[in-house]
Each structure stands twice: as structure tokens, then as C-alpha cells.
Amino acid sequence: MTSGLVLNAISINLAGTPLLHVDAEIKPGETLTLMGPSGSGKSSLLAYLGGFLDPAFSATGAAYLDGRDITQLPAHARKTGILFQDPLLFPHMSVGGNLLFALPASAKGAERRERAESALEEAGLGGFFERDPATLSGGQKARVALMRVLLAEPAALLLDEPFSKLDTSRRDQIREFVFTEARDKNLPVVLVTHDQADAQAAGGLIIELE
Amino acid sequence: MVASGGVCSGMILRLAPALAIAILIGPVVCGLLATILPAFGYLPALGEEALSFRHFESVRRSPGIGPAAFLSLYTGLLTTFIALGIVMFFVSAWHGTRFFSRLQHFISPLLSVPHAAAAFGLAFLIAPSGFLMRLLSPGITGLTRPPDLLILQDPMGLTMMAGLIAKEIPFLLLVTLAALPQTPASRARQVAGSFGYGRTAGFLLTTWPLVYRQIRLAVFAVIAYSTSVVDVALILGPSSPSTLAVQLTQWMNDPDIGMRFAASAGALLQLGVTLGAMLLWLGVERVAAAVARFARRRGTRFQKDRIVRAASASAILIATLSIASGLGILAIWSVAGFWAFPEALPRSFTLSNWDRALPSLGRPLGITLITGLAATLTAIILALACLEREFRTGRTGGSKALLFVYIPLLVPQVSFVFGLQIFFLVLGADASWGALYFVHLIFVLPYVFLSLSDPWRAWDKRYASVAHGLGASDNRTFWRIRLPMLLRPALVAAGVGFAVSVGQYLPTLLIGAGRLPTITTEAVALAAGGDRRVIGVYAFLQMILPFLGFVLAAAIPAALFKNRQDMKANV
DSSP: OOOSEEEEEEEEEETTEEEEEEEEEEOTTOEEEEEOOTTSSHHHHHHHHHTOOOTTEEEEEEEEETTEEGGGSOGGGSOEEEEOSSOOOOTTSOHHHHHHHHSOTTSOTHHHHHHHHHHHHHTTOTTOTTOOGGGSOHHHHHHHHHHHHHHTOOSEEEEESTTTTSOHHHHHHHHHHHHHHHHHTTOOEEEEESOHHHHHHHOSEEEEOO | OOOTTOHHHHHHHHHHHHHHHHHHHHHHHHHHHHHHHHHTTOBGGGTBOOOOSHHHHHHHHSTTHHHHHHHHHHHHHHHHHHHHHHHHHHHHHHTTSHHHHHHHHHHHHHHHSOHHHHHHHHHHHHSTTSHHHHHHTTTTTOOSSOOOOOOTTOTTOHHHHHHHHHHHHHHHHHHHHHHGGGTTHHHHHHHHHHTTOOHHHHHHHHTHHHHHHHHHHHHHHHHHHHHHOOHHHHHHSOSTTOOHHHHHHHHHTOSSTTHHHHHHHHHHHHHHHHHHHHHHHHHHHHHHHHHHHHHHHHTOOOOOOHHHHHHHHHHHHHHHHHHHHHHHHHHHHHTBOSOOTTOSSOSOBOSHHHHHHHHHHHHHHHHHHHHHHHHHHHHHHHHHHHHHHHHHHOOOOHHHHHHHHHHHHHSOHHHHHHHHHHHHHHHTOTTOHHHHHHHHHHHHHHHHHHHHHHHHHHSOTHHHHHHHHTTOOHHHHIIIIIHHHTHHHHHHHHHHHHHHHHHOOHHHHHHHTTSSOOHHHHHHHHTTTOOHHHHHHHHHHHHHHHHHHHHHHHHHHHHHTTTOGGGSOOO
């Protein structure tokens, strides 16, 4: 079994027009970056991998995550954690509630709260468990969103321009935080961006779309 | 991709669209069929099988039927024309202003007021001995006794039209508001403005055609409703002749069972009248389109639109205030002691009106509540299941699905509910609570669907992608994320559904056959008696029940998400 993410001859079409074709292997802890202007279809690759491709698109090809073809699995069984431009914290839950929602059911009892609390500590947000997500700053929300996705114990990370809406001052900090965590957890990452700095910070292979 | 372990919910989701369509279409088809056959003399249950036209003949010969049909036709058309005209000019003149966004908050509550309650309120307001006359007397009018004027039930149906217009305005405003976000209204206004077009004309010539295309079915529903309404016509409409639908309702309730044949034939006549009104409306649409085309080509800027702005705002305010103050007067009458003309307020207040009404109030109140709650709950579950299935399969029903939703609202109630009564009679389920619940569901479901689908579809689907990425199944995502996030619109839709159920008059009367009274049928039955205090009690209850529903719909999310800023209503 190959660990990591293997994209095997993936093609995505929109109304018969080919948008992109990708063949790549992303080892654990490595990042594949897709760069291109909006409309180039770069986000549709993430949607295909994550299992939420709009029916207007059609796609072929397989994606092997730790040896399993995830394109045949329902979205929730793929273990592909996603970060979008917006943190998309669930607004009806507390910060802690968001984290507990992500934590697998295998964690039981008091352990659940402990793991959520320590994830917050790690993100520099100790004591934020009961907070309303709406009261957090943009950078804080981004960090909670990352901790949430990591607590779900994904096998890969899909990043859809996750830094583009952050202030320039916060952006570097959050970016480094995300890539460090991904490397520590040995996750293969697919990053979609139009920011050259994102691609440089990620390291690894870069595919440019026109 | 239904989650494992979700077999049961998967079944519900798969069946929901078919079930919803069956509920929306089935009764209309069955009801029409059970109207058409008896109209032609075929009703084996009553021992009649020979097909003939003689029942149409007896309808034709019954006194006053022609004027009644004509009355229904023109009052219905004029009501639609005026109500839509007011809404059109108001939205055109005021879209994008503070006044416009303020007014939006009053629409749902006004919409939830049952037609009968609004009609009673208006009657108490403008009757010769009504509140307005009392305010003006004797100071301005010099009157110490109510004038001998036929304001209510005037033979031309003017008061009835006024009541209907006031009630249809909130409905048309609501569907217009729902359509606006799908048009480039603000940008179009700016562009037209930069060419020097007046505000009203700029909107009318650019955005309104797009809006109208989306609300067209709702407009036709208004035509169907106002050409065939019964409760408002009983309270405010002329009596000799009354409207066609009122006359038919009398035949349908005639103890002489033989009258059912003539009633069925008459129900088809009603269908023809409504259809005729719709065909005439198609003509109105053509003329309006031609006028707009002419204006666009001519390029007149219509910069001076102050009169239009003032007139449309006044019309909306008068409609809104007359319903609101009518309701207030109902409340006063329900606790009024001695109240002589022309005193503006009662000399004393008393609860004895309530005391007197209370013993006979329990059963209608119970039936109203149980039927309303059951129909609303069913409708909400069905609508949620249909929308969730649409989301999971990525297949939307498109415009065809919308037509299905509107079907029960496009066919006059009096034309198919009576047939449905015959249908239930044959099944042996007549005047049963199950039949009443079912017939309410037919009318609750479309409104629940219409008010829920827009906010449901507007939800940011990336939340679902995030949840799936966190390992949450479709079902877990629905119950833990989507439903709580959309709890407020779901409860508002339930509130609308409950209000619709409470307000149902004709279906309740026909299907309940007098044995299943609700607050609404009781209130309308009191109209003839004219005891304002008892009417006040019933009509007050009629309006307060839907209102309580909306209060709950606002209070529950507010309590559940007390400390969640982003869950607050974005008002």
C-alpha cells in the first residue's frame, strides 16, 4: 500500500470543455499546489477529491488515498479535511462545540473535552471553549477551523485559498501554522491558490493552470 | 450517497417527492373528477347514472346566477389588478430605501392574519356604525345615529374588493421580495438612473419584467382566489346576488341532497369563470408589455415621479393600517361593555363576552389547534425531506416542481373541494377528522414549501462540504448542522403553514360538513347574526392563534441560540 495521495489521470470537464488534467503523487507531509486565475477550474479538483463536485462538471480518474480509491466513496468516508477561504465555523455551536463535532466518536467521555481543550491551547486559544465563534477575530477563526479539521483525524488536507481573506499581517503566521501542523501530522496536502507566496511557503510541486 | 444505517431515512427521502406531488395533485384531480361526473348526472352513490346536461340547465335557470358569475369575474380581476398595481408601483418607487426595508417586517404578520378576521376588522372599521364613523361623529358629520348607508355588502362589491386587496397586497409583496434577490435590481436602478431615468420608471422598465416572470404563478393564484373566495364575500360582499362561490356554497350545504348535482355543475361554472379571468389576465399582460415596450423605445425619462411615490406609499400604508386597526377594533369589541353610537370607545370593559363564548369555544379551538398542528408538522417534514433529497441528489425539480406546488392554489377551492367531499363520502370517510387534516394539508403544504425553499436553497453548501470532510454523514450533517442553522426559516415556514390552516374556511366547512367546527367556521357563521361582541371574541382568537405561532417561531431560536450572534435574525 502506498501511503499519501496519488492522483491518477484525473480530468475535469465543464460542459464538454476540458478544464484540467492532473497526474501527481503527493507523499505524506508534502503539498501539491495548483495555481491559476479564477475560472481555471482549480477549485473543481478539490471538489472532486472532496466529493462535492457540482453536477455541472464531469470528472474521470482515480484518487488513491493511502491505497484506497476515494472517488468511489461517499464524501464523509473519504477522510479529506477541507479548509475554505472562509473559516465556516458552525455559527450555532460554541468554539468547543465545533471541535467536539469534528472529534471521531472513538474518543469517549472526558477525553473528548480534554482533546478539544488541548487543541485550543495548541492554537494559542486556551479558554476559548465556551466562546461564540462570531466573537473571534478572523485569525482566531482560521486557527479554530484548522484545529477542527485536524481533530477529525483526516488522511489528507484540501486547502481552497484558505489564506486569501486574511489580513496580510496575519496571513504569514496562519500559513506557517497550517503547513507546520500538516507536516507534523504527516498529511498530504492539495492547495489551490492564486497567491505566489502561498505556493512558496508550501514547498513541493506546483502545477500552473491557465 | 445515503449513509449506511440511514436506510429508514433514505426511504423517507426517496418517497417524499412522490408523496408531496401526490398530495398536491391527487386531491385536485380526484376532486375535479368527482365534480365533473355529478355535474353530468353521474353519481351512482345517489342512484343517478344517466348522463345529461340538465343540471347545467338548472344552474342556468336559477335566479341571479348570471349576475353572480359576472360579479365574481370582475371583482376577482379588479382585485388582482389593483393589488398588483399597488405592489408594482410601490416596489418600483421605493426599492432600496429605508422605508422599504422597514415595511418588510410587517409583511409576514399581516400575511398570517386569516382573511375572515381581516374582513371582520375592516367591517367594524368602515361600517356605518363602525369606528371611523364614530371618530367623525358627531363632531364632523353631525350624526348621532349611524347613517343609512350601504357600505358593507354594497351591491357592486367595492368593500369586498377593498378587503381582498388589503389582504392580497402582503402576499404579492412577499413573493416580490423573494424574487428580487434573483434580479440585478440595485445595479439596474443605478444604470437606469445614470441615463437620467426617474427612480420608478428605471425600475419598472428594467427590473419589473424579471420580477413579474418569477411571481406570475402567484399572481394567477391571486386571481383564482379572489374570483372564488367565500368567507370574505360572506362578510363584506353583496348578498343579492352574492358572488357565485357564495351561492354554490349554499347549494353544497343544502339539506336536499339532490342539490349536489346543480352544485357540481355550478362548480364547473366557477372553474370557467376563474379560467376566463385568467385568460383575460393574459390580455392584460400583453397590453402591459406593449405599453412598456413603447415607453422603452420612446426613451421618456419620467423623472417627475413624486406623485407615484406618494400614491403608492399611501396605498400600502392605508392597506396595512386598515388591517392593523381593524384587528385592534376586534380586540376592543371582544371586551366591550356598553358602547353606544357615536362614542369612540366603550363606556366600560368586561370579560363577560368571553365568559359567554367560552363554553362553546373549547371544541372548535381544539379542532383548530390539532388540525393546524398536524397538517403543519406533516407539511414541514415533507418539505424538508424533498429539499434535502434535492440537495443530496443534486436534482432540482425546476419550474415544473414550482407549478406542482401552485396547483392547489390555482384551482378554485369551491371547484374541487366539493368533489373531494363527495369522494370522501364514497370512501365512507366524510366528516372525519382524518379527511379534515388531509384537506388542510393540501393547502398548508404549498405555503410551507414556498416559504421554506428559498432560505433552504440559499444556505452555503460549503458548510455541508466541511461537515462531510470532518467525517459527518449526510444524516448527521442534516440534523446537527443544516437543520439547526436553518431552524429559524423552518419555524417561520411552520408558522405560515399553521396560519394557513387556521384561516381555512371553505374546505373546513365542506369536508367537516358542519360536524367539525373550527374557530374560523364559527366566526364566519356568526357574521349573519351581527353580534359584534361574540364576533370580536372569535375573530380575535382567529388572528391571535397564527400570531402566537410566529411568536414561538421567533422565540425558540432566540432561546436556543442565545449567545450566538450569527444566529440572530438578520433584520
